[in-house]
Amino acid sequence: MSAPLSEIREIWVYLSGSPLFALTLTLAAWQLGTVACDRSGRHPLVNPVAIAVAGVAATIVAIDMPYATYFEGAQFVHFLLGTATVALAVPIHRGLDALRGRLLPLLAALLGGGAVSIAVAVGGARLLGLDPALADGLWAKSVTAPIAMGVAERMGASPTLTAVYAVVTGVLGAALGRFVLDAVGCRAWWQRGAAIGIAAHGIGTSRAFDVHPAAGAWASLAMGLHGVLGAVAIPWAFALAR
């Protein structure tokens, strides 16, 4: 009995040291998340990113694998974040074609919404006595996660916490956005989409696409522009606030 066990252990030591394990785990968790999301009728609270992160985190804690070991394998997925950020130019390009006379309201909403997002999150955190190590990640959290993480890195905040805050923000915004939009009497699809794209980036945009194609396209444009604007303005505002 002991011979096969030690053999299994050897195979495990070999596999867990190669990128194969981390990559398989990451993709499997993502697949599980997307299937669960589709099975739920794409309910906004059944979010594939949240499920995948929770699944991978629970697994590596359960098998006692250090995060650094996991990341060494999963960094191939992580690298593509930068490439995916560049690819956001395509939906922005398409959205700009449909912009017509709506540039001014959109820019105002981006600046106003972005400023309120930071003021309420960072102000609220200060009021509630949050540790600055945790609070600095709040600055970029309304920006799409691939850009938010790059911005956080340059500000000296934690990219990981920023990504987690961004996911939570996206899920909350996607689930609750319609109630806020109804409450303020916002009815036009393009406005509903743009407001969700500004506040709840990719997860909100995905939700907007599920509801109405025009809302999705505008959410996509708003998310992309918020990303570009945020990358320039957030580090600058952060330095001013210090």
Place this chain on the structure above:
Amino acid sequence: MIPGLLQLLAFQGVGELLARFVVPIVPGPVLGLVALLAWLRLRGRVGVGLDAVAGAFSRHLGLLFVPAAVGVVTFLPLLRGHLAALLLALLASVLATIATSAWLLQTLSRDPADDPADDPADDPDRPPAGRDPGSPPTGPRA
């Protein structure tokens, strides 16, 4: 697909160079995005390969930040005891952001096409008639 990926990598490279030598405060991929956007505006159309790769990235954007977000395990001791405060700050922030953005969009646009009569949004969670309810979702997932 490969020409599109090559194009993205080339612009990512341009962005990294710009970030290194010209505007160090902005992350390289964002500068790559701006450079690609300028190129697309000049050219006026998106190539088939680029369109395919950009669509794939958009659909699976969420997958790409899983490895970094899993790093939350290293913050668990610090997060414990602050969870309620964090959630409250995030919730208040996202609701206020949606309300502010929607209000600004409404107040500043005087587009007749935005008349609710032309653009019924009575039940925002029900897909409008005319769209095949069985059609696969095309939006990004993250």
